Amino acid sequence: MNKNLLKKIYQIMHLIRFSQEHLINIYHPEDKMKCPIHFCKGQEALASCLSQFLVKDDYILSHHRSHGYYISKKCPIDQMVAEFYGKRSGSNEGLAGSQELSYSKNNFYSGTILSGMFSIALGTAYVQKIYNKRNITYTVIGDGGMEEGIVYETLNLASLKSLPILFICENNRYSVHTNINERTKSSNFKKKVESFDIKYIKISEYEIESIFKKLKEAIQYIKSNAKPVFIEYDTMRTCGHVGPEDDDKEHDYRKLDLLKWKNKDSFIDLRKKLIRISNIKSINLIEKRNINIVKSAVTKAQKAKTLNFNTSLKYNLIKKFSNKVKSFAKPSIDFKSNQKTTKLNPY
Amino acid sequence: MKRKINFSTAIKEAMFESMKLDQKVIVYGLGVGTSGNIYGTTKGLKEKFGSKRVFDAPAAESALTAMGTGMALSGARPLLIHQRFDFMIYSLDQIVNWISLWSYKSAGKSQIPITIRTVVGKGWGQGPQHAKSLHSWFSNLPGVSVVYPSSPYEAKGLLLGSIFSNFPTIFFESRSLHASVENVPIKPYFLDPTKSFIRKKGKDLTIVGFGPSIVDALRVSDEIEKRKKITCEIVDLRTINPIDEKTIINSLKKTKNLCVIEHGWPNSSVSSDIISIVTKKVKLKNKPLQVCWPQSHVPTSSDLEDKFYFKISEIIQKIEKNFK
Known part of the structure; x- marks a missing residue:
């Protein structure tokens, strides 16, 4: 892979990693981000590689651990951080927080109830397909989400309708704190996915070049075959499930896993490689720029205002109609009391 | 010009008109396009508008509702049909956790103009599994419109009004009304689904x-x-x-x-x-x-x-x- 491409990926990857670490550090002493936040430290690599393939009309529909994908879709950091602070300048004006973070201008959406977004991808991809747009819907789920029934309805429909979807399953082996082996006897996603006649690709490598190559293969397959692909990506979050706390200290639930993954950090690996093939100065420059972006976003969010409460109430149902509706007809009162009713048949 | 037609014909006309008015209207659900045609209401729709815009579906109410959410998100106007309301309950997660709060959580920046037609049975032993009417559940929920027409004229105008509204609508139909008759205009017209x-x-x-x-x-x-x-x-x-x-x-x-x-x-x-x-x-x-x-x-x-x-x-x- 050429040096410039690796640098571009590193720029995104560092922005994700640093933003997570910085927010984790200030979350508690400050106590101003009062919402559940699922940090994605350790799981940045696939989102970073994906950033190099995305165009604006592609959709990303992500699970709750979404910040990496938000950043890979080039959504603004200022608005992400302000959203965590619950401010009007946030991407969702403070109404969604981290768990339902979205940025509609760039077709990025996320949500926390497991598997919903995985399934909503059917619709965006269906519209892309039937109106001949050459875009892809990317949807991200975790190994926990894969246990919901709607997932299998979705795989069936995606295959049946040959939809341009890249299903990404970030398998970090834990559903909150529960290991996958305690949740299922059949953790073999390959078998499940292939049973729906969907192409399955496994990414178990941690080096960026390998991840990038397999991602490229998946995207090319979707484009040339107009069919979905499912990627299972082995990864490990190196932060707690939710919030800034290191929940391994309290729960001690994955000591061996963390030990195993200590030497498989894609971020550190890429950084080392770039220093070797490029120079430390250019890496420092990328990092410095990212650090400024994140710190300035925090400062702006701290100073920002909160949304007016009455305005927030109006967002529930906005009474607007298509421009096909020029006016409303008056009610009719032709209908009288001598109406016959339907006599049902046995079936 | 008006002429007398029954409720189910009025529903059928609304769907035809909506699909003619806007090629972004998509009609789908289990039984759409088969011999039953949802009590005859979708008859001829697939032949006229093609199988991309009118399609039959597996018994997967949750994913079909999610699919509608995605279609609506990307600019289409999906109409999902449940031949019997009772099966729609499978899709509660999608309606409650996703569709109803979409506009709110996006601070009004993103809308889900989906319409869900759902038919409530009555009579001939429909019994405890085919005659439930849980419309009140959805009356409790912020962020969705719930419409329940009472006559053929209302049915046609309200279905058109619902399909072309930018908010999500659950459109209840009583099967007992399908044979009722009223003067209904031939041309499309819209009734405001938010007004009594x-x-x-x-x-x-x-x-x-x-x-x-x-x-x-x-x-x-x-x-x-x-x-x-x-x-x-x-x-x-x-x-x-x-x-x-x-x-x-x-x-x-x-x-x-x-x-x-x-x-x-x-x-x-x-x-x-x-x-x-x-x-x-x-x-x-x-x-x-x-x-x-x-x-x-x-x-x-x-x-x-x-x-x-x-x-x-x-x-x-x-x-x-x-x-x-």
Whole structure:
């Protein structure tokens, strides 16, 4: 892979990693981000590689651990951080927080109830397909989400309708704190996915070049075959499930896993490689720029205002109609009391 | 130009017109495009508009609803059909956790203009699994519109109004109304799915209803006016979410007597909500009257079914007892 491409990926990857670490550090002493936040430290690599393939009309529909994908879709950091602070300048004006973070201008959406977004991808991809747009819907789920029934309805429909979807399953082996082996006897996603006649690709490598190559293969397959692909990506979050706390200290639930993954950090690996093939100065420059972006976003969010409460109430149902509706007809009162009713048949 | 057609034909016409008006309208669901054609309402639709815009689907109500959410998100106007309401319950997660809060959580930046047609059965042993009407559940939920038309004219105009609204709508249909007949314009027209209206003017008693209970209200009103020197005003809610309080309150300010008829269970229902709204704002002359199903599941046995659904004579008796 050429040096410039690796640098571009590193720029995104560092922005994700640093933003997570910085927010984790200030979350508690400050106590101003009062919402559940699922940090994605350790799981940045696939989102970073994906950033190099995305165009604006592609959709990303992500699970709750979404910040990496938000950043890979080039959504603004200022608005992400302000959203965590619950401010009007946030991407969702403070109404969604981290768990339902979205940025509609760039077709990025996320949500926390497991598997919903995985399934909503059917619709965006269906519209892309039937109106001949050459875009892809990317949807991200975790190994926990894969246990919901709607997932299998979705795989069936995606295959049946040959939809341009890249299903990404970030398998970090834990559903909150529960290991996958305690949740299922059949953790073999390959078998499940292939049973729906969907192409399955496994990414178990941690080096960026390998991840990038397999991602490229998946995207090319979707484009040339107009069919979905499912990627299972082995990864490990190196932060707690939710919030800034290191929940391994309290729960001690994955000591061996963390030990195993200590030497498989894609971020550190890429950084080392770039220093070797490029120079430390250019890496420092990328990092410095990212650090400024994140710190300035925090400062702006701290100073920002909160949304007016009455305005927030109006967002529930906005009474607007298509421009096909020029006016409303008056009610009719032709209908009288001598109406016959339907006599049902046995079936 | 108008001519008499029945409710299901009115629904069919609304779908044809909507698909002609906007190529972003997509109609789908289990049974769409097969011989049953959702009680004939989708007949000919696939032949006319093609299998991309009209398609049959697997029994996967949750994913189909999610699919509609995605279609709506990317600019289409999906119409999902459930031949029987009871199966729609599979999709509660999508309706409650995703569709209803989409506009709110996006601070109004993103809308889900999906319409979900759902048919409630009645009669011939539909029983506890094919005759439920949980419309009140969705009346409780912010962020969705819930429409329940009462006649063919209402059905056509409201379905067009719902499909072309930018918010999500659950469109209830009573199977018992499908054969009812009314003068309906040939051309497309839109009715506001967020407003109630006065179906019949009167001075002494307001009868509030929606969907199939409007036929009951008309029959009750005719009969009572024959027997007594009173006139009934009938409020056709048309929408049970949001509830158009203004239209209801204005009628009650005049009549000061309230009877609500609802084809559904009485507990935490639209009718109990209407009574609550009215009694907080209007001093009534008599106690308000609530006519509903018993708080029990629907029996299959035809003899028991006959006893389960309220009759016109029973409503009249209750009214005569209550409003002296």
